[in-house]
Amino acid sequence: MSILVLGLLIFLGMHSLRMVAPTWRERQRARLGEKRWKALFAVVSLVGFVLLCYGFGMARRHAVLLYVPPLWLQHLNALFTLVAFVLVAAARIPRNHLKAAVGHPQVLGVKVWAFGHLLAAGGLHDVVLFGAFLLWSVALFAVSRRRDRQAGVTYPAGTLAGDLKVAVVGALAWAVFAFWLHRVLIGVDPMAGMH
Incomplete structure (x- = not known):
């Protein structure tokens, strides 16, 4: 640890x-x-x-088990992770409504990812890892938004084309990670209980 x-x-x-x-x-x-x-x-x-x-x-x-989440929370985490991937895509793809609205979608994506994983995994190591990322992302998002307001930062307006690219790229990246890379890199198949 x-x-x-x-x-x-x-x-x-x-x-x-x-x-x-x-x-x-x-x-x-x-x-x-x-x-x-x-x-x-x-x-x-x-x-x-x-x-x-x-x-x-x-x-x-x-592992030191702190709690055993119900299976439905593990399924819900798949949705949280999909949202997180879309938010990360929004940080990279220009002129989308998510970036225009929240300013820092990647940090928000980390927050959503960490929160979902805290719901789905109950080991002490899970709480330490995902809890640390959740606290960090909450603090960074608040500081970044405050800094934007103080500096009068505005982000380019979103477009439908930008939104579609964000949705497609985010969903494809999530699918590759959820159905293949997560198991290869982390040794856990997040979709195992959903088949």
């Missing part, structure tokens, strides 16, 4: 700098230059991500 926590601290810590230490972050970017800062950010984030994945796998082998 300690490796999982360390990985979360490193990964989420790097992704929280703009929220908790924006002045320090900007000084480092100016001192190192944009390319070196991005490289450092990527390397440290990757180390954190590898540690949290490894730590999660280790903790899963010695």
Whole structure:
């Protein structure tokens, strides 16, 4: 569990700098230059991500069960995850109504993904991982929206074409992950109980 926590601290810590230490972050970017800062950010984030994945796998082998969610919550998580994939797609595809409305759909997608997984999985390692991501995404979303309001940021208006692209890309990415990649990468078939 300690490796999982360390990985979360490193990964989420790097992704929280703009929220908790924006002045320090900007000084480092100016001192190192944009390319070196991005490289450092990527390397440290990757180390954190590898540690949290490894730590999660280790903790899963010695699971401490906190609660047993009913099967319908696991099914509901599939819907939460589909919504999360669509929100992440909305962050990348220009001129869609989701991006125009919420400004930070990827962070909102992480929030939805983490909440759904907390409903569907009751191990201590699950609560630590998904709970940490949920708390982080709630805080980051609130800070990002407040920063947008203070700076008067507006996002381009959405279009039907943008919305359709978001829906198709998000749904296809979700299907590939749900029906194949989740089992390959994580060792759990999220659709096993739905066949």
